[in-house]
Amino acid sequence: MAGITNFMQGRSKRILVPGGAGYIGSHTCVELINRGYTPVIVDNFVNSSIASVDRIRQITGANDVPVIEADIRDTAEMVRVLREHECEAVIHFAGLKAVGESTAQPLDYYSNNVQGSLSLLEAMKQAGTGHIVFSSSATVYGTPVSLPYTESHPLAPTNPYGMTKYAVELMLNDLVASRAGINAGILRYFNPIGAHPSGLIGEDPNGVPNNLMPFVAQVAVGRRPHLNVFGNDYDTPDGTGVRDYIHVVDLAEAHIAALEKLLASPDSFTVNLGSGIGHSVLDVVKAFEQASGRDIPLEFVDRRPGDLPAYWADPTHAMELLGWQTRLTLEDMCRDQWAWQSGNPNGYPDVKIGAA
Ligand code: NAD
Ligand code: UD1
Secondary structure, eight states: OHHHHHHHHHSOOEEEEETTTSHHHHHHHHHHHHTTOEEEEEEOOSSOOTHHHHHHHHHHOOOOOOEEEOOTTOHHHHHHHHHHTTOSEEEEOOSOOOHHHHHHOHHHHIIIIIIHHHHHHHHHHHHTOOEEEEEEEGGGSOSOSSSSBOTTSOOOOOSHHHHHHHHHHHHHHHHHHTTOSOEEEEEEEOEEEOOOTTSSSOOOOSSSOSSHHHHHHHHHTTSSSOEEEEOSOSSSTTSSOEEOEEEHHHHHHHHHHHHHHHHHOSOOEEEEESOSOOEEHHHHHHHHHHHHOOOOOEEEEOOOTTOOSBOOBOOHHHHHHHOOOOOOOHHHHHHHHHHHHHHOTTOSOOOOTTOO
16 A cells, blocks of 8 residues: 555656647647656647657657647547546647638637637546646737736737637636636747757748748748848837747746646636747847858848737736746747757658657
């Protein structure tokens, strides 16, 4: 009996990580393992590669990273996995994230992001899992009424993707208020970029990247001829758009802080995850040129419809509540993005599911 008790006490806590093979999920799995947790990855690989899991194992030396190929909308399977692995909490990354695509295919977004989250929460209730960390986005704020955005800024998303994040936040708040035995940490990410310093995991977008950093990195490595800068007539210091970029490793560490806060106390919370510093498109290009030693040819083109001129986070609440703040700079982000991009010019190798 004592042996069993010791075994249970010595065993690391298991955390279900839906979307754990993706960009932010894979970095968070590395940090979980580094802190002694065991991530249990669930992914349908709609936007990721099983090769990322192999790389997680390579970085951490952990051989026992369970991976289940499944869709979070399969509630029965989620209950089964939560029970079988005795997961104590969920860090939920699974969803679709392309703003333009969400406008063209809104039902796919509501199905994956809202129905998927509903299914996961239902499974947690059935399995008796009491803690969830949720990936929300600064996009829930919409057009700034005041800057920096604080968590009490009005919520008014301007596209279907943002609406799905808002909808899940509402669902979580109502669930918490119902005292169903689940507490929630809602994390509103600003602009995650960069990669693990090993250069082994990073963002691997399908097709033409929508976002600035992967596009810049693909220009630097020669996959694209130049960067189109969307607008140079904004009311910003150099006329280009300003954002709050956050290193993905800082972001991953914030998930551990959020998880441990939930495990330690029953309170739920919503926090911004950003640095509080705004950088323009041209700042990013300059920093990337320095990090990579490559020129980034660029052309100024019209503004991208729907883009905001400038926004950044007030990160005070995250610091006060979680004791977390960013520590990595734009230079770090560009250096690590370059290590990933130059080491993996075409992203992850094609690996058949189950082979890694
Ligand atoms: P990603 O696409 O790399 O990762 C998402 C993962 O979820 C992928 O591995 C995908 O295959 C998986 N997935 C999607 N739908 C699924 C489903 N129905 N069932 C099982 N797995 C499913 O994206 P990311 O950048 O790592 O983002 C992670 C989360 O953070 C997403 O919810 C995203 O909306 C949110 N977010 C991302 C950003 C960003 O800029 N990257 C900003 C704010 C919020
Ligand atoms: C986008 C999403 C937002 C999401 C965020 C996460 C849109 C409209 N919004 O925000 O919902 O939360 O990503 O990272 O897609 N830029 C260029 N050329 C490019 C790409 C981008 O000049 O090829 C500029 C943009 O105009 C913007 C800045 O770079 O000023 C950052 O763009 P991007 O990386 O797409 O992020 P967001 O627009 O902030």
